[in-house]
Amino acid sequence: MRRLLPALALSALALAAAALAAPTATVLKISADPKGGMRFDRSTLRAAPGRVTISMRNPVVVPHNVAIRGNGVRKLGKVVLKGGTSTVTATLKAGRYTFFCSVAGHERAGMKGVLTVR
Numbered sequence: 001m002r003r004l005l006p007a008l009a010l011s012a013l014a015l016a017a018a019a020l021a022a023p024t025a026t027v028l029k030i031s032a033d034p035k036g037g038m039r040f041d042r043s044t045l046r047a048a049p050g051r052v053t054i055s056m057r058n059p060v061v062v063p064h065n066v067a068i069r070g071n072g073v074r075k076l077g078k079v080v081l082k083g084g085t086s087t088v089t090a091t092l093k094a095g096r097y098t099f100f101c102s103v104a105g106h107e108r109a110g111m112k113g114v115l116t117v118r
Helices: 004-021
Strands: 022-029 044-047 051-056 066-070 075-077 086-091 095-101 112-117
Touching: 022 044, 044 051, 051 112, 066 086, 075 086, 086 095
Parallel strands: 022 051, 044 112
Antiparallel strands: 051 086, 066 075, 066 095, 095 112
16 A cells, blocks of 8 residues: 555656647638628637637638638648638747638738737
């Protein structure tokens, strides 16, 4: 019994440390402009460092997607039509990133925003 108690205490400490060290998971929801403009409904997003998912609903007939770029990261969600949802997930460190639509010409037309991770 005397040997079991220290082992249990060490196990509990190890589990607590692992829980504290686990990366944060953030899910952010956005939408393409429901009026058909080349923009998202939000131009700024915030998240904690760790696994970040951006889920973008497309309410219009124009195809769109959501993507993340910056600090060595470039991830693209699938292009979807009206009623679809494009999702992109990346593990992000603190910093500034761009979220954008990668369909040709859409980012240049204004379909982008800033994601701040801190």
